Amino acid sequence: MKILANDGLDQSGIDALSQKGFQVITTKVPQDYLMHYINENSIRILLVRSATQVRRELIDACPTLEIIGRGGVGMDNIDVDYARSKNIHVINTPAASSESVAELVFAHLFSGARFLHDSNRKMPVQGATHFATLKKSYEKGIELRGKTIGIIGMGRIGQEVARIALGLGMRVIAADSNVGRASIKVTFYNNQFINVDIETEPLEGVLKHADFITLHVPSQKNGYMIGAAEFAMMKTGVAIVNCSRGGVIDEEALLNALNEGKVSFAGLDVFMNEPSPSEEILTHPKVSLTPHTGASTLEAQDRIGLSLAKQICSILQIQ
Incomplete structure (x- = not known):
């Protein structure tokens, strides 16, 4: 056969x-x-x-x-x-790629929080001549510990993201119209573990209170899940990651939010026009990029x- x-x-x-x-x-x-x-x-x-x-x-x-x-x-x-x-x-x-996708989410989060995506572009060109200037420009990095991550979509991948976030000491909030409560087991290297129950809430609450937002939802049949109205609800300085499906985020609205300072950085593994993403997205200094590699481990x-x-x-x- x-x-x-x-x-x-x-x-x-x-x-x-x-x-x-x-x-x-x-x-x-x-x-x-x-x-x-x-x-x-x-x-x-x-x-x-x-x-x-x-x-x-x-x-x-x-x-x-x-x-x-x-x-x-x-x-x-x-x-x-x-x-x-x-x-x-x-x-x-x-179930096969949940851990890999979740880890990529945090690769983007760490990259944006410490400007790795930008410094990896500039260091090869300017590192030998403008080292001090670059160091100064990246001095406002932030830590993930103690921050609030908002997970939109609490399926297998969303729950794996929650597990890693809890292990990092983050506060986890979540929205999912199909999941009311998720019980997350966080296991440590010595076989000790904790169980944390996460009650989902309306999307608006997650958008308003999260420092970092990550999307784990299917393709949308009726428009974008995150557009200009949703960006307006978010905290100033929020960061957003999409490792789910292209078209979940309105990329034009995202670019506006990045340029206005509403969004501090974005991590994108998926794009609206794959396999030919927008040049504006690909060249934006506040966007960490991967070519749809969530399951590529x-x-x-x-x-x-x-x-x-x-x-x-x-x-x-x-x-």
Whole structure:
């Protein structure tokens, strides 16, 4: 049985599937040629990440497909309901990358709080000649400990962010219309732990009281979650991180808030026009940037591969 992992698959997943008799193909097939390739090679299982689009035209044109798998959480690049209406199994790996995404949130937070994103740009160019000037310009860094982090979306990733924040000594507040209370277990290296219950509250309260805001929500069907009105509610000097989905934040409103000083810095892993983000966003001195790498750790990719392999074998009842 042939599996096309069109956006790649970790070796652990390839090995697990190969041991069960699957032929795993990791050739990157261009989107325009994908229908032909699937049909020509009788592909029964298509695995993707965020790059490959699996729309109804592809689904209709490829009758051999039995399973579509997304290595990651969000499935906006797959017409999930339509595929399932055609009796195609659609799977993803929602738990595999939570820790990696949460750690990236704090990479952006630490970067912005201590101007690392800006100093890493300027030090290679000006460090030898303007060292003292640069040092002076970065003297107003801030600590995360004791500050309030507002988490919008308390699913798996949001709860992992809360766990790290509590370990850092931060106050955690959260908004989620689907989660009333989250019980967070913070485990320390010597197997000691504490449990902290976090009651969610209306979004407006989180926007007003947080020093740092991080978003962990799906793509929005009815406009932005954070736009000009929401920025107006926030504290002056707030910082915001988006490692969820592009389009959750109105980037024009974000640029205005950054330029006006309302927002001190932003950390972005996702963008409205991926894979061609706005030049204004890419070059703004107050924005820490990564190219949609939330799940791009060796550990997360290992878990994703193994999770997909396990689900495929379960669906096909392969022991």
